[in-house]
Amino acid sequence: MTDSRQEFFDHLDWFDEDHCARLDDQLTWARGQCPVVHSGFGGGMHVVTRYQDLVTVAAHPEIFSSSMPGLTSVPVALPPIDVDPPLHHDFRAFLNGPFSRSALQRYAPVVQQLADELIDQFADHGEVEFVSEFAIPFTAGALAKIVLDDDNQERLARAVDAVTQVSVQNTPESFAAVAALAAELMAEREAAPRADLLQSIVDATVADGRPLTMEERLGVVTVLLLGGLDTTRGALAYIAEFLTEIPGLEARLREPDWAARDLDELLRYTSTVSVMGRLVMEDNDLLGVPIARGDRVAVHWRSGNRDSDRFDNPGQLDFDRNHNPHLAFGIGIHRCVGRHFARMQLDIGITRLLNRLTGFRLAPGTEVRRSVGISVGAPRELHLRFDPVTP
Numbered sequence: 001m002t003d004s005r006q007e008f009f010d011h012l013d014w015f016d017e018d019h020c021a022r023l024d025d026q027l028t029w030a031r032g033q034c035p036v037v038h039s040g041f042g043g044g045m046h047v048v049t050r051y052q053d054l055v056t057v058a059a060h061p062e063i064f065s066s067s068m069p070g071l072t073s074v075p076v077a078l079p080p081i082d083v084d085p086p087l088h089h090d091f092r093a094f095l096n097g098p099f100s101r102s103a104l105q106r107y108a109p110v111v112q113q114l115a116d117e118l119i120d121q122f123a124d125h126g127e128v129e130f131v132s133e134f135a136i137p138f139t140a141g142a143l144a145k146i147v148l149d150d151d152n153q154e155r156l157a158r159a160v161d162a163v164t165q166v167s168v169q170n171t172p173e174s175f176a177a178v179a180a181l182a183a184e185l186m187a188e189r190e191a192a193p194r195a196d197l198l199q200s201i202v203d204a205t206v207a208d209g210r211p212l213t214m215e216e217r218l219g220v221v222t223v224l225l226l227g228g229l230d231t232t233r234g235a236l237a238y239i240a241e242f243l244t245e246i247p248g249l250e251a252r253l254r255e256p257d258w259a260a261r262d263l264d265e266l267l268r269y270t271s272t273v274s275v276m277g278r279l280v281m282e283d284n285d286l287l288g289v290p291i292a293r294g295d296r297v298a299v300h301w302r303s304g305n306r307d308s309d310r311f312d313n314p315g316q317l318d319f320d321r322n323h324n325p326h327l328a329f330g331i332g333i334h335r336c337v338g339r340h341f342a343r344m345q346l347d348i349g350i351t352r353l354l355n356r357l358t359g360f361r362l363a364p365g366t367e368v369r370r371s372v373g374i375s376v377g378a379p380r381e382l383h384l385r386f387d388p389v390t391p
Contacts, residue, residue: 005029009039009047014071014275020372027303028315036287042072045277045296046289049303051310051327053287057278057299058332060286061085064278064297066334071277071298071373075172076179077219078226081276081334088333090206091220098197101340107146111345114141115352123356123388127363130382134353135236136160136229142345143228148185149196155181163229175222182221186214224338232342234272234371234378236349241368241379242266243360246317254354259347262319268326269317271302273336274376301327302376359387 008026013019027049030037035050048054057064061084068074069081080091097103118137122128140160144150159181165174189202201220204212212220243250252258278297285291304327306314311321329336336342362368363383371378 006034006037009037012039012041014041014374014376015372017370017372020370020376023376024302024306027300027306031303031307031309036289036291039298042296045071045298046287046291047275047298047300047303048287049300049307051304051307054299054301054304054327055331056286057297058330058334061088061333063281063284063286064299065281066278068277068279068296071275073172074175076175076222077215078223079216079219080337081223082219085333087207092333092337094200094204095220095337098200099337099341104146104340104344108344108348110145111142111348112352114138114145115349119352119356126387127383127385130240130384131233131237131380134349135233135240138236138349139229139233139345142341143224146341147197147224147228149194149198150185155184159225160229163226166226166230178222178225179218181225182218185221186217227336227338228341230375231272232345234375235267235270235342235346237379237382238270238272238377239266239346239350240353240360240382240384242317244362244384250354250358250360252319253350258351259343263343263346264324264326264328265317265319265321267328268305268311268324270378271305271326271328272375272378273328273330274302274374275300276330276374301330354389356389357386358389359385361385 005026008019008022009030011019012023012026027047030047030049035048035053037047037049039045039047048057065084066088067082067084069078074082080088080095083091115138118134118141122133128134140156143159144156150156159178162174162177162181165171166178185198186202189199193199193202198221201212201217206212206216239253243253252262255261275298278299280291280293280295280297282293283291291297305311308314310325312318329339329342361384363385366383368382369380370376371380
């Protein structure tokens with residue numbers, strides 16, 4: 001059995017549907033028997049599977065560098081994701097403010113209106129393809145209105161397609177398409193400045209006052225596109241699927257404080273940003289095995305969120321957990337800058353849906369297709385039926 005398990009990791013392809021469907025089970029074995037398991041993917045990498053080891057990696061950016069954050073080579077800069085201290089602090093300094101909970105709260109009415117307008121388009125039909133008709137336009141619309149200040153629908157459609165291709169294929173061409181969109185947006189701000197988040201990127205300084213290079217500006221916007229369009233979409237799709245499967249969940253999520261009470265457990269269980277990369281900067285055995293300078297490491301946040309040494313019954317949704325220090329947004333200095341934005345969208349999106357609709361179920365004949373790569377497991381298509389809420 002051990003040989004067959006190791007053989008799975010030897011041949012693991014993070015972008016293969018069959019491999020991704022089997023991955024959770026294989027990671028359970030790894031946490032118990034080989035917690036830093038070697039994979040042959042992309043020339044070889046160590047997959048870190050246990051919660052405490054992931055905390056160790058995050059606590060030592062000087063040893064486990066974020067300069068290679070992808071599972072494959074990323075052909076564009078992605079600050080602040082791929083920047084280590086001390087420069088990392090400078091990038092986060094001009095992004096933390098706009099993405100704080102208090103700064104985002106003033107946009108709540110705009111996001112609520114967006115959700116309502118999308119629901120209006122299918123509420124009378126009794127059926128919806130949830131991902132394409134709600135999750136994608138909702139997250140894209142929120143990104144457009146709040147982060148990009150962009151009403152160009154054709155460009156948003158290209159952004160959605162490009163980000164989807166990064167998630168599914170992770171090719172240089174898919175990253176280049178996202179970067180090209182970032183270049184368009186930056187060029188517009190250069191030509192006609194305005195007071196918004198993108199302009200603050202143009203005007204930002206780092207490292208004792210130098211302006212960002214054009215590559216850095218494009219990288220920051222690329223990160224915003226990737227983070228704003230893919231991961232929240234996956235979490236919405238997961239929750240919608242759970243509404244069709246879990247008795248009592250709909251009633252639970254109708255409670256006014258559902259997000260404050262239950263969202264963390266949903267995030268822990270789904271972990272839509274499942275894995276990222278690190279580059280080893282010096283020989284070490286901090287994870288209990290010898291790891292050499294130049295080795296690559298895959299930090300598997302989703303696996304850490306299923307670690308039975310940290311969470312009781314980790315393979316179950318348990319809304320009675322008293323303490324939930326999950327890794328869905330990562331941990332340490334690279335904890336997701338957009339986490340409050342994601343939380344706001346999930347809270348508003350699910351709340352507005354349940355204000356109008358009830359009795360969610362899969363449409364007959366539906367086969368749920370799932371994402372691969374970083375957002376492994378999230379539904380890519382989800383045909384639902386529902387009933388109107390009776391006043």
